[in-house]
Amino acid sequence: MYVPLSFFSDTLWYSADWNRDKNEIVIDTTNRLEFEEPAPDALLAPHRGAPKEISAAYNEIKIKVKSETLQEHPEAFVSGDEIFVPLRAIAEKLGYEVEWVDSSSSFILHLPLEQQSGPKTLSMRYRNKIGLEGSLEIERLTANEITYRAYHGHLSKGIEVKPETVPFAEMLKEELGYRKYGLQFYLRMDKQDIRMLVSYELLRKIESDASFREQVGVKLGEPMRHIPRNRILTVKNFE
16 A cells, blocks of 8 residues: 655654655654644545556655654655555555555554554443444443443434443343343543454353452443453453
């Protein structure tokens, strides 16, 4: 994947300069003062035209990112008045995770959670898998009880929802042979919620071990200092 060099300055707010004398591209943190943080779910408009062939001139252009020259990377090239650079090699050097979406021929840049500022509070919910769309936002979990606020799709914003406390066994009920609720963990941040994955072992232990549920409940609402690998929560995260 290649992008114009200007992508890093216009979209990601890095300084991106072309030194013609040194035949070198330099990408570094910006010194701009008028920074406006983009919305976390903001998307650039996709290109709607049909694919086309372009002419490309390769001139052994060097790429320097944060004062370090990249040694192995797809070669940058010049086409018309624009320099095109390899997206993944540069973005990963800047600390981003690059996700390719094959169905739409697009990419998504994720800033790793470790680099995002602000508290990351561990939270828990049960999603309604049958019937009315909605979720149960968990406020308290003990060995045998669970307290939640139920939010449904038809509720208007701003309506106060009172907490309810029920036996934990309610979360394990089935309807028509299917489990009614599905468990989710997420990290609550200032501007967004980040979904975490749950290992099968952790899911089964929460369902079957009352004393372990007590341990999980203690950590809900607390900042998570160490983000698990690949955002997968396991039993060890609660022991």
